[in-house]
Amino acid sequence: MSKATSYDQDFLLWTQQQAEYLKKGHWAELDVEHLVEELEALGRSEQKELGIYLQVLLMHLLKCHYQPKQRTKSWDNTLSSCRDQIQDCLEDTPSLQRFLQDLVWIQKYYRRACRDEAKETQKSVENFPDECPFTIEQILDPSFLA
DSSP states (O other), X not given: OOHHHHHHHOHHHHHHHHHHHHHHTXXXXXXXXXXXXXXXXXXXXXXXXXXXXXXXXXXXXXXXXXXGGGOOHXXXXXXXXXXXXXXXXXXXXXXXXXXXXXXXXXXXXXXHHHHHHHXXXXXXXXXXXXXXXXXXXXXXXXXXXX
């Protein structure tokens, strides 16, 4: 079975074969093109995971800020959990920290949080500020809006 066929037909088998080739130093057998593709995808998935937690955290910060009277323990638990998950992501992959310093990247997830919050509250997305009203320090601070 050729390298490309193995990758296309049975991804698990392909990963096991590639790992074995690496362990044994069989460099000529490696499917370099697909290995590069998978490594790049792995890095993107780490970034997306961070973004998902940030989006949910921002949505709940908006809830707490704009609907303080409806605040529930569930919201508090979500705030805490998302902050913990973000911290875990940063501990596991410190290079992700640069994304939290990128205002354009944060704004992308803020807009999504606004969209989701608008759907949930049946309010217009225009009810929320165009720019994220929270600093990254506030977003990650467990005592902010506590």
